[in-house]
Amino acid sequence: MSENMAGTALAPVDDETYTRLAAGTALPIEQALVWADFDEVVPGREHWGRLAFQAGGEVVAVLSLTQVDGPAGVRYLWAKNGPVWLTEPTPELERALRERLVAALRRAAPRVAFVRLHAHHAADDLRDVLQGITYDRTVVVDLAREEEDIFAAMKQQGRRAIRKALKDDSLAVAEETGLDEAAFAELYDVLVETGAREGFGPHPARRYLDMLRTLGAEHARVFVVRREGRVLAWALVVVNDGEALYSVGASNAEARGAYAADLLHWHIIRTLAAEGVTRYDLAGAGSERFPGLNGLTQFKTKFEKNVTEVAPAWDLPVAPARYEALERGLAAKRAARRLARELPGAARRLVGRLRGRGGAADTGAPAAAPSDGGPAAQD
Structure with a gap:
């Protein structure tokens, strides 16, 4: 047991207990009971369960998890906008919850490759999300x-x-x-x-x-x-x-x-x-870490000048070897897509270089223009 896990516990709870524990704290819709009804009708998704996390003899966080069956048999859990903290989430408390969660899932749900959840503090057990959009600032x-x-x-x-x-x-x-x-x-x-x-x-x-x-x-x-x-x-x-x-x-x-x-x-x-x-x-604004959202910030801050720091989503590997395989596979897929986008321009530049070096004269024939369906035409 790590030092962070000492004096902590993570346990499943029923709907009534979950509601009672969270009373007085505004639950994000994805962490509320009603979200399970939506999960049940989305193909490849279902509600997995609700948990309560104790530290020092008190419940300090609750979370609701959705099971997602992705492509190629990949299974993960998604605590969207969770855990919901009932006290200030220190780095140590966040780490302890994650360690308890990983240990529990390795026993109870060995097919789960990773958990996607939110954390206020970056840590070495967390990874940037494989896919999707997250943010650490909102309006x-x-x-x-x-x-x-x-x-x-x-x-x-x-x-x-x-x-x-x-x-x-x-x-x-x-x-x-x-x-x-x-x-x-x-x-x-x-x-x-x-x-x-x-x-x-x-x-x-x-x-x-x-x-x-x-x-x-x-x-x-x-x-x-x-x-x-x-x-x-x-x-x-x-x-x-x-x-x-x-x-x-x-x-x-x-x-x-x-x-x-x-x-x-x-x-x-x-x-x-x-x-x-x-x-x-207003769900998301740009930041140094997520500059791709900067275009949204100007519009959203019309309604409120200040931005609010929030906990972004992270991936928490449960089966590290499988998660690393997912990272490699996704990186290869993205590289192939980039190559497909770049090939047309590269072909056009190659033709230009050949023309500049007199490549057409070397063959004794005029340089051929790409056909209507060729790479340059698609650029």
């Missing part, structure tokens, strides 16, 4: 204020954008929670457009519909901005224990000039604040 709007105070605390450019959108009589913003499959199809088209513009592929529409259905209107809310009936921007916001998280959003090209996204989030802020929700997390 949180404090809704426990008067509406005029929330608005006054925004950046000037945010207030200006909202005022312009409010003056546009062609725009209508409303909550459309409970929409059916046919209505969601229109929203999904905008999400596909956003993905093509920003370089990501959305899940199939069924995933979002299942999320809305299983979480229900209490926890999964949809807000939409329209112009003359057309969808310009929309957002799916999840709510639990008086706190809200911006989960999914999309906007089309028309939305930009209309400040539709600004109007959308202002409407969400007003609606949630009026209902007594105390925090609205």
